Amino acid sequence: MKFKFILYLVVTLGLAAMAYFLFFHDSDKPKEEKKNGGGGPAKVEAIIVKPQFAADTLTLTGSIDADEKVEIRSEVSGIVEKIYFSEGTRVGQGQTLLKINDIELQAQLRSAETRRQLTSENERRARLLLEKGAISQEEYDIASADFKTAQAQIQLIKAQISKTSVRAPFSGVIGLRNISPGAYISPDILITSLVKSSQVKITFSIPEKYASTVKLNSKIYFTVANSSEKFPATIYAIQPEIEINTRTLSVRAKADNSKGNLIPGTFANIAFDLNEVDDAIMVPTEAIVPVQDGKKVFIYKNGKAKEVMVQTGSRSQSDVIVLSGLNPSDTVITTGVLSLKDGADVKITLKNKPAKS
Structure with a gap:
């Protein structure tokens, strides 16, 4: 019995000693970490900016429209008698597309022609009687007016009959x-639609600040989805005013489509060349942080992140031209910029190395 009591006592004291050690050992860790600075400076990547040649190109989105497009409708009502076109085929200008039954109009035409013959004869007789003084000028004028009315009625019915044949306008x-x-x-x-797309129109909008760079007859290049081919186009029309709601200028260009590779209604990804810069400063797009007053980047200086406001120009898929705010040889931080604060301690890893002199 005494042995069991001693055993229980030893086990209890051992557990108590272990709990005491674990509690006080873990409670000292935050103090030690706090004393040592909470994990050290943030680790980020950076690049050293260098002047380089760049084509200042504006990337825009536009739409491809047919050179001409029209909805085919009938000008008159009636029963479709015959359809002369096949869907999806090429038709010529003036070609008859369909015919509407005109049997009633043909009957009206025959009636009008009979009346014209009668009024023509009446007008002839009235003219002879007027020459002999047998009737007054007023009576002759009435006969002449009846004849002219009959002629006009025939012209009207023939115009209605011609409208029963629907033709291709181009x-x-x-x-x-x-x-x-x-x-x-x-x-x-x-009825259907008619599209002329041997040439296509590229319609797009340019931001207001670049409006002065747009010139008639200048070249642009564009691509379409699922194709890497670059298609050329020539600017032929410029809207004479800025769109107030969007602050953009509408521009239209024409491109050859004799091979039929461009489908009207699709989007176009447009590269609009502004100018060429020999000493442009370019940074990755992920280094730019939009803020309320503009845009900023962080540069590395004396072990800390320094906030710098910048003005940017055009951009490519991966880089942005910086017009002001940066100098050659500045070290620009490219990762973790959204969580950085001005003056924060950082440790950088350079993605590019400075050129050796």
Whole structure:
């Protein structure tokens, strides 16, 4: 019994000693870490900026439009008698696309022609009687007016008959049709569309501050989705005023599409060359931090991060041209910039090395 008591006492004292050691050992750690500075300076990457040649190119998004496009509708109502086009095929200017039944108009035309013959004869007789003084000038004028009215009525009916033949206003590719033979159509029903795309129009907008660089007949280059080919285009029209809501200038260019590689309605990624700079300062886009008053970067100086306000120009997919705020040989921090504060301690790893003199 005494042996068991001694055993329990030894075990209890041992557990108590272990708990005491663990508690006081762990409670000293924060004090030690606080004394040693809480983990040291932030580790970041940086580059040394160097003047270099750069083409100051503006990257824009635009849309590709057909050179000409029209919705085909009938000017008159009636039953579709015949369709003369196949969907998705090329048609020529003036080609008949469909015919609307004109049987009633043809009957009206025959009636009007009969009336014209009668009024023509009446006008001839009235003229002879007027020459003999048998009727007054007023009576002749009435007969003459009836004849001219009959002539005008024929011209009106013929114009209506011509409208029953729907023709292509220009050469192009016809779209999908929305009607069938025998259908009743009216001017508000879309028959199909006609697109001329041997040339295409590229419509895009340029920020106001670059508006003065846009010139007629200047070249641009653009790409489209799923293709690496660069297509040339020539600026042929410039909007005469800035759009107030967007503060941009609308511009339109034309590009050759004889091979049919460009589809109207798709987006175009446009490279607009502003100028070439021999000593541009460029930094990675991730180094730029947008702020309320503009943009800033952090440079490394004497072991600390220093905040510098910058003005930027055009950008590529990976770099931005810095117009002011940086000097050659500045060390610009490129990682962790969103969590940095002015004057923070940093430890840098250079991604590029300074040139040896």
